[in-house]
Amino acid sequence: MRVPRHPTNIRQMLESRVKQLAARKPVLAASLVSVERRCGKPGCHCASGQGHHAHQLTYQVRGKTHTVYVPVDFTEEVRAWIDEHRRLKRLIQEISQLSLALVRSHAQERKRRQGRL
Secondary structure, X not given: OOOOOOXXXXXXXXXXXXXXXXXXXXXXXXXXXXXXXXXXXXXXXXXXXXXXXXXXXXXXXXXXXXXXXXXXHHHHHHHHHHHHHHHHHHHHHHHHHHHHHHHHHHXXXXXXHHOOO
């Protein structure tokens, strides 16, 4: 993201990002992985090499990793929640950069108004 130099432009971009900050759907801070499992039944197709496809959700609580099975029919919805978390995380990062740029440009703009620059 390119950060403009003028405070008015920074404020416009900042307001735009803040308006986008509302969550459109549930938010989930986790990772979704696809794994192959074998059920152990001798007559199953997974015994010959091709396993059952499953999805697992991995997340952390107090520094410890936890894993939860995700049903196949629920996978796309969970994936959308994770994408929403990524979108919001990216927006917060952009808002932070713009806010910092606004703080930095404030002193320069004040000096410019007083005729010092």
